[in-house]
Amino acid sequence: MTTPSPSHTYTSSGSFTVTLTATGPGGVGTATGAVTANGAVAASFTITIGGSSVSSGYEASTVTLDASSSTNATSYAWDLDNNGTVDRTGVTVTDTVANLFPTASQTPYTVRLTATGPGGSGSAAGGRSGSELTGQAWHGVEVG
Secondary structure, eight states, rough: OOOSSSOOOOOEEEEEEEEEEEEEEEEEEEEEEEEEEOOOOOOOOOOESSSSSSSOOTTTTEEEEEEETTOOOOOOOEEETSSOOEEEEEEEEEEESOOSSSOTTSSOEEEEEEEETTTEEEEEEEEEOOOSSSSSEEEEOOOO
């Protein structure tokens, strides 16, 4: 391939050795270097109701948000009230929710995670808007 500015897309993350061979009127020369390819960031998380039994989804509850299932991420930003502002950072955070199961006229509990790493960023959103049973883990769904 004779391209003055070649490019290559790596299909996996890691360190790779790259060799450049240049040919000209003076002969052939080579140079070797290292390239680090970073994997794409995929954000995901679970929401788990606090350790004590919740008798009603309409009472204040502590939830734990855990983004350890995200891939290739090095930082985590949480928007706990879905208003576009970062409320907390870290792979695991807790939040107190006044009403886990809002009625149709109330605002649903929605969380957005933005995970960032060397390969970019990804986001996931999740929460609860129905009146299902408590005590289960809820999962954020990758949205891009």
